[in-house]
Amino acid sequence: MELKNLLTVKKIIETGNYKNAARALNYAQSTITFQMKQLESELGIQIFEKNGNRMELTQAGLSILPIIDRILASTKELICYKDSIGEIRGTLKVALPETLITYQIQPILRAFKEKAPNVKLSLQVMNCYAIQENLINGNIDIAIHYEISKYPRSITTNAIKTYPLVLVASPALDENQRDFISSGQKKSICHIQNDPNALYLKIFNQYLKEKDIVLDTELELWSIETIKQSVMSNLGIAYLPRFTVETELKQGKMIGIETEINNGEITAVFAYNKIKWMSPALRLFLQLLETSKLVEISE
Structure with a gap:
């Protein structure tokens, strides 16, 4: 065979x-x-x-x-077997969404490359649902994503952190357009978003539906940084994890818009298949995750 x-x-x-x-x-x-x-x-x-x-x-x-x-x-x-001097080799496949790789996981990636320079680190950026499917199918070694549903028993999951979400706009947005609480509105505002299957966008779209708030147009941009620049240019509003816009909010380049979203937060997790052999590269990456300041809760 x-x-x-x-x-x-x-x-x-x-x-x-x-x-x-x-x-x-x-x-x-x-x-x-x-x-x-x-x-x-x-x-x-x-x-x-x-x-x-x-x-x-x-x-x-x-x-x-x-x-x-x-x-x-x-x-x-x-x-991947270690050689006589203890170097870690092989390939490690990690999948994660753009928001986490850009704003949260960089220190862990840097530490991993410093400790295991001979490992080929394959980073795959995709939405949470695709990440979960790829881990279950065995196409990746580590899944880092926002919690969406339970895994099979063969998959070990650990919580990283719970992040608040925020609706942001430009300070130049008209005062009469900032009401996202009153029901039954049709607003001449563009909703700027990335992946429509992103968990936080589903939360916001469900809120708009429940409030019967209809936005005039949608603009789909596949880059968080481009979305931020577009919001600051007053091209529309965006609903994002707060950590992605914290700097701009503090600098006054963006403003937070009040909503009545009850579940306005998401929890990031990392997961791996506990049945599969744990390579030295996988073990090292998990150690870096578990000992980082990001991880607050472990199961």
């Missing part, structure tokens, strides 16, 4: 189909098809079935996935 065929199974799960997996692995698509036929012949089962443009695991494929993960984890354990 070829180890590369097992790696291809994981890449198909990650990318969604044979074509995308071939592109990611720099293979011809016919190579991917051959690998899967070879593996299915060896195991006597069908691993994938087509559903539209996606290849999804069959029930048999789901059943063997934990075994594939154990084999690949054992292989990774050999590759």
Whole structure:
């Protein structure tokens, strides 16, 4: 049985189909098809079935996935084994949202690179739902995100910190546009946002719906810094974790707008699969997280 065929199974799960997996692995698509036929012949089962443009695991494929993960984890354990002088090597895959990587986790990343310079640190920025899915599927080693739902029992989760959220605007915003408490309004204001699936945006959009407040337009920008600059230019308002705009609020470049949002905070967590082998790189990163000033609560 070829180890590369097992790696291809994981890449198909990650990318969604044979074509995308071939592109990611720099293979011809016919190579991917051959690998899967070879593996299915060896195991006597069908691993994938087509559903539209996606290849999804069959029930048999789901059943063997934990075994594939154990084999690949054992292989990774050999590759990452410390040499005689105790250097940590290998690859560590960490997924996290833009707000946390930009404003909270930088000191931990810097400390990790100082202590483990020979580790390839792969940072993947995505929304919380995609991060959780990728950890469950075994595509990443550590998930850092805002808490959205419970993980399976095989996943260990630790709280980092609970952060307040804030609605911000430019000081130049007209006084009569600053009312976000009265119900039944149609406001000629632009809602500036990044990923519409971001947890804090779902909280704000639900509040607008409950209050029957309709904003005139939306502007989607995939950069928190660009959103901040746009708010300061009075192009609209934004609902963000307060730590992302704390400096601008203190400097008077932005103002906080009062709301009646009851659950106006989010909790950041980090999670990893406790069943998988813990590489020295993963152990070090977890130690840095757990001993940092960020972490307030551990479960």
